[in-house]
Amino acid sequence: MDAIERLASLFEHFPGIGPRQAERFVQFLLRSSPGVRRELAESVQALARDIRQCSECMRFYSGESKTCGICASASRDKSLLAVVASDADLAALEKSGTYRGGYFVLGGTLDLASEKTDRLRVKQLLTHINDLRSRYTDLKEVILAFPANPEGDATAAKVREEILDLRNPNIKVTTLGRGLSTGSELEYADPETIKSALEGRR
Amino acid sequence: MDAIERLASLFEHFPGIGPRQAERFVQFLLRSSPGVRRELAESVQALARDIRQCSECMRFYSGESKTCGICASASRDKSLLAVVASDADLAALEKSGTYRGGYFVLGGTLDLASEKTDRLRVKQLLTHINDLRSRYTDLKEVILAFPANPEGDATAAKVREEILDLRNPNIKVTTLGRGLSTGSELEYADPETIKSALEGRR
Amino acid sequence: MDAIERLASLFEHFPGIGPRQAERFVQFLLRSSPGVRRELAESVQALARDIRQCSECMRFYSGESKTCGICASASRDKSLLAVVASDADLAALEKSGTYRGGYFVLGGTLDLASEKTDRLRVKQLLTHINDLRSRYTDLKEVILAFPANPEGDATAAKVREEILDLRNPNIKVTTLGRGLSTGSELEYADPETIKSALEGRR
Amino acid sequence: MDAIERLASLFEHFPGIGPRQAERFVQFLLRSSPGVRRELAESVQALARDIRQCSECMRFYSGESKTCGICASASRDKSLLAVVASDADLAALEKSGTYRGGYFVLGGTLDLASEKTDRLRVKQLLTHINDLRSRYTDLKEVILAFPANPEGDATAAKVREEILDLRNPNIKVTTLGRGLSTGSELEYADPETIKSALEGRR
Numbered sequence: 153m154d155a156i157e158r159l160a161s162l163f164e165h166f167p168g169i170g171p172r173q174a175e176r177f178v179q180f181l182l183r184s185s186p187g188v189r190r191e192l193a194e195s196v197q198a199l200a201r202d203i204r205q206c207s208e209c210m211r212f213y214s215g216e217s218k219t220c221g222i223c224a225s226a227s228r229d230k231s232l233l234a235v236v237a238s239d240a241d242l243a244a245l246e247k248s249g250t251y252r253g254g255y256f257v258l259g260g261t262l263d264l265a266s267e268k269t270d271r272l273r274v275k276q277l278l279t280h281i282n283d284l285r286s287r288y289t290d291l292k293e294v295i296l297a298f299p300a301n302p303e304g305d306a307t308a309a310k311v312r313e314e315i316l317d318l319r320n321p322n323i324k325v326t327t328l329g330r331g332l333s334t335g336s337e338l339e340y341a342d343p344e345t346i347k348s349a350l351e352g353r354r
Numbered sequence: 355m356d357a358i359e360r361l362a363s364l365f366e367h368f369p370g371i372g373p374r375q376a377e378r379f380v381q382f383l384l385r386s387s388p389g390v391r392r393e394l395a396e397s398v399q400a401l402a403r404d405i406r407q408c409s410e411c412m413r414f415y416s417g418e419s420k421t422c423g424i425c426a427s428a429s430r431d432k433s434l435l436a437v438v439a440s441d442a443d444l445a446a447l448e449k450s451g452t453y454r455g456g457y458f459v460l461g462g463t464l465d466l467a468s469e470k471t472d473r474l475r476v477k478q479l480l481t482h483i484n485d486l487r488s489r490y491t492d493l494k495e496v497i498l499a500f501p502a503n504p505e506g507d508a509t510a511a512k513v514r515e516e517i518l519d520l521r522n523p524n525i526k527v528t529t530l531g532r533g534l535s536t537g538s539e540l541e542y543a544d545p546e547t548i549k550s551a552l553e554g555r556r
Numbered sequence: 557m558d559a560i561e562r563l564a565s566l567f568e569h570f571p572g573i574g575p576r577q578a579e580r581f582v583q584f585l586l587r588s589s590p591g592v593r594r595e596l597a598e599s600v601q602a603l604a605r606d607i608r609q610c611s612e613c614m615r616f617y618s619g620e621s622k623t624c625g626i627c628a629s630a631s632r633d634k635s636l637l638a639v640v641a642s643d644a645d646l647a648a649l650e651k652s653g654t655y656r657g658g659y660f661v662l663g664g665t666l667d668l669a670s671e672k673t674d675r676l677r678v679k680q681l682l683t684h685i686n687d688l689r690s691r692y693t694d695l696k697e698v699i700l701a702f703p704a705n706p707e708g709d710a711t712a713a714k715v716r717e718e719i720l721d722l723r724n725p726n727i728k729v730t731t732l733g734r735g736l737s738t739g740s741e742l743e744y745a746d747p748e749t750i751k752s753a754l755e756g757r758r
Numbered sequence: 759m760d761a762i763e764r765l766a767s768l769f770e771h772f773p774g775i776g777p778r779q780a781e782r783f784v785q786f787l788l789r790s791s792p793g794v795r796r797e798l799a800e801s802v803q804a805l806a807r808d809i810r811q812c813s814e815c816m817r818f819y820s821g822e823s824k825t826c827g828i829c830a831s832a833s834r835d836k837s838l839l840a841v842v843a844s845d846a847d848l849a850a851l852e853k854s855g856t857y858r859g860g861y862f863v864l865g866g867t868l869d870l871a872s873e874k875t876d877r878l879r880v881k882q883l884l885t886h887i888n889d890l891r892s893r894y895t896d897l898k899e900v901i902l903a904f905p906a907n908p909e910g911d912a913t914a915a916k917v918r919e920e921i922l923d924l925r926n927p928n929i930k931v932t933t934l935g936r937g938l939s940t941g942s943e944l945e946y947a948d949p950e951t952i953k954s955a956l957e958g959r960r
Contacts, residue, residue, distance in 0.1 A: 154808065154809070154820030154821075155801060155804040155805050155807075155808035155809050155820055156805070156809060156818065156820060158801050158804070159798075159801040159802065159804075159805065162794075162797060162798050162801055165794075166783055166786060167779075167782050167783070167786050168779060168782070173773075173774060175846065175849075176773050176774070176846065177772055177773070178805070179818075179844070179845055179846060180771075180772060180773050181802060181805055182805060182809060182818045182845075186806055188768075188771075189802050189803065189805060189806060190803070191768060192765075192768050192799075192802050193798075193799040193800070193802045193803045194799070195761060195764050195765040195768055196765065196787060196795050196798050196799045196802070197795065197796070197799045198761040198764070198765075199761050199762070199765065199784070199787055199788060199795060200792055200795060201761075202760065202761035203760070203761050203762060203788060212762065212785075212788045214760030214761055214762060215760075236540070237540075238541070238785070239785055239788075240540075240541040240781065240782070240785060241539075241540040241541050243541075244540045244541050244542075244543060244548060245540065245548060245552075247545060248545040248548035248549050248552070249545065249549075250545075250548070250549045250552055250553075251552055295552075295555055297540060297551075298540075299534075299538065299539040299540055299541075300534035300535065300536055300537060300538040300539075301536070301537055301538075301539070326555040326556055327555060327556070328533060328534055328551035328552065328554070328555050329531065329532075329533035329534070329550060329551045329552070329553065329554020329555050329556065330531075330533045330534055330535065330536070330551075330554075331530060331531035331532045331533035331534075331535065331550065331551075331554060332501075332502035332530055332531070332532055332533075332535055333502065333532070333533065333534055333535040333538050333543065333544075333547040333550075334502055334503070334532070334544050334546050334547045335502060335503055335544075336501065336502040336503075336535050337443075337501040337502075337503070338438065338439075338442075338443040338446045338447065338499060338500075338501055339440070339442040339443055339445075339446050340446075341446060341535060342535075342536045342537075343449060343450040343451065343452075344450075344536050345535040345536045346446060346447060346450035346452070347450050347451075347452045348531060348533065348535075349499075349530035349531045349532075349533075350447075350450070350452055350453055350497070350530065350531070351452075351531065352530070352531020352532075352533060352554050353497055353528040353529060353530050353531050354528055354529070354531065356606065356607075356618030356619075357599060357602040357603050357605075357606035357607050357618055358603070358607060358616065358618060360599050360602070361596075361599040361600065361602075361603065364592075364595060364596050364599055367584075367592075368581055368584060369577075369580050369581070369584050370577060370580070375571075375572060377644065377647075378571050378572070378644070379570055379571070380603070381616075381642070381643055381644060382569075382570060382571050383600060383603055384603060384607060384616045384643075388604055390566075390569075391600050391601065391603060391604060392601070393566060394563075394566050394597075394600050395596075395597040395598070395600040395601045396597070397559060397562050397563040397566055398563065398585060398593050398596050398597040398600070399593065399594070399597045400559040400562070400563075401559050401560070401563065401582070401585055401586060401593060402590055402593060403559075404558065404559035405558075405559050405560060405586060414560065414583075414586045416558030416559055416560060417558075440583070441583055441586075442579065442580070442583060445579075640944070641944075642945070644944075644945040645943075645944040645945055647945075648944045648945050648946075648947060648952060649944065649952060649956075651949060652949040652952035652953050652956070653949060653953075654949075654952070654953045654956055654957075655956055699956075699959055701944060701955075702944075703938075703942065703943040703944055703945075704938035704939065704940055704941060704942040704943075705940070705941055705942075705943070730959040730960055731959060731960070732937060732938055732955035732956065732958070732959050733935065733936075733937035733938070733954060733955045733956070733957065733958020733959050733960065734935075734937045734938055734939065734940070734955075734958075735934060735935035735936045735937035735938075735939065735954065735955075735958060736905075736906035736934055736935070736936055736937075736939055737906065737936065737937065737938055737939040737942050737947065737948075737951040738906055738907070738936070738948045738950050738951045739906060739907055739948075740905065740906040740907075740939050741847075741905040741906075741907070742842070742843075742846075742847040742850045742851065742903060742904075742905055743844070743846040743847055743849075743850050743905075744850075745850060745939060746939075746940045746941075747853060747854040747855065747856075748854075748940050749939040749940045750850060750851060750853075750854035750856070751854050751855075751856045752935060752937065753903075753934035753935045753936075753937075754851075754854070754856055754857055754901075754934065754935070755856075755935065756934070756935020756936075756937060756958050757901055757932040757933060757934050757935050758932055758933070758935065
């Protein structure tokens, strides 16, 4: 396997990339200047050096501090904790501009076939909740902010159960509201969404 | 224009049909048996003869009775009235199996460019609400069940205003709940939907 | 089944139309004026009255004459006969503006699973070729103008064999040229197309 | 700009990659093992070290030799030279298994807006043709194997003119055959393709 093939096979593991696009990436880099290739190689290596995983919320961030900017911020609402599947979902909640509480990145959703949870940071979440409780006495609500699909629902059910087992009577566990999302037409909405939209009317 | 072209030009007015598919429809009918063509022609004509528009909810239905089965039913909840844009939206609500109130078909949504409402049955809706109030004293809520898009929102705003002008203190006007619809991933959800999902959490 | 359902079930048999779009067609007709519905019903019925199938090329055409305009035309090249699968393919060849010979509509392509040819007018084609030969002594080439897919290729192989069995030494049987079609990029072309494009270079 | 943002902005320059997928690539690398990141960085750097551009055909290849395997091969047909736009197009011709001549990678196609050719290796091609002529006296045909689109056609016209200016009476300049590509249906084919398919029938 030569350098072209080896690099193409690495790109093939990138999310959403097939053999053909992997080859195009290599051709693109072959046509690029040595400076571009060096910058790419260095930036990939820099990830490990410059990016840390926050010891509290588990998200990746850039910086010298022990915890990320959100976890370290005094102005965030310590009574709310949103549990999300991924850094991308955390970023989506943050961009909406309405949430001011804390986060915890679970690292994925439950695989429905295997029902295995070992890839997910469920234990770390429980430890984190207990930790938050001991530091800030006012944690009141854990929001399970998972995608509105069977995997997300199964993950929410599992995590809810584990949190309830902590027997912390003052913590409420909630899930995100369901209903018509922006752009939805009733005619094409599934019965479950219509049901949620009717129940959540106001 | 021969019979093939005339029929193709009629099919071109069908929703979502372009010139090419219109031609395919004609070719399909040319290859069909005379019996199929006769049945189609008769069924089209039968619409006017067999289908009536309900004088209460304005939907199309088949039957001899003056009002449709839903409006005539004693078992429907007379305290709820859902205002929908089209028969198709009414059918979607009905299929969800959770709604047991009455309906009113407005006939469309507001055109944002012209803001004209003359295509919509706003006056008939107001008359219908007054009528329902006089017959069943317990109409308590009008649900504006429009699509979750700018046209639907503008229609809801307009209709809400008109209903409030009736000064019926006992009628609440609601809209469908917004949030994540089935299958939504947070990562791809728009900020408005995430905001609604956070507000509607439970 | 009421008139709405009966008409919807007829539209569901239209090519490319599913249950949902069939329902939309019915709703469209319900909202249309009685005049539109009457015109549609009459146009469907008019097909049988005004449209004939040409006794020579088997295509559908409008008119009183026994044969269609193309078959009746003295200016068409009688030495060429293009055999096509459908009226739509005939129309595509005609629109290209380069073909001036005659046509024969076979009525479809071979089904690869059953290999049955009884739906196809193979016998009529052979009779038509003999007939042309006796009337115009100069029929020189039969062009098998089928789609460039396995069904088209199998149909061409079968029809070619049958024509060769006629033992008409002066008739050449050809198929359409293969190669890059407009817009094709080499990178995404299949090996068979590239092979044809190389062989057909000029 | 932190390491995550810097790497994402590099991935955004990859062909066909937008901001969202660039972010997903970075998240994928953050979750990957240090070994995977190191291998990627090294493979990118290895391109410059291990991959050379062939001094004859200008394609990228892996090896110590001065020319690529195809140019160095004694078994390739020296009478044919295919001029292609890119390494990917060369690979497509090679995969078809029918072409046994030489290649020259032009480096792109003409930009129709600017009509500039300075990005393309037109001069190198002419030098290469003269060079081939002096070494192998039997170069007989230059095949302009460009995509079947306006850019490809304009490039072919330009390159053909330049080659004819060389006044080498024994060199024939050809282009790839046009026609129905595999899977094409006549009904949806453009007139130009049908014209080529009719002309190229056999």
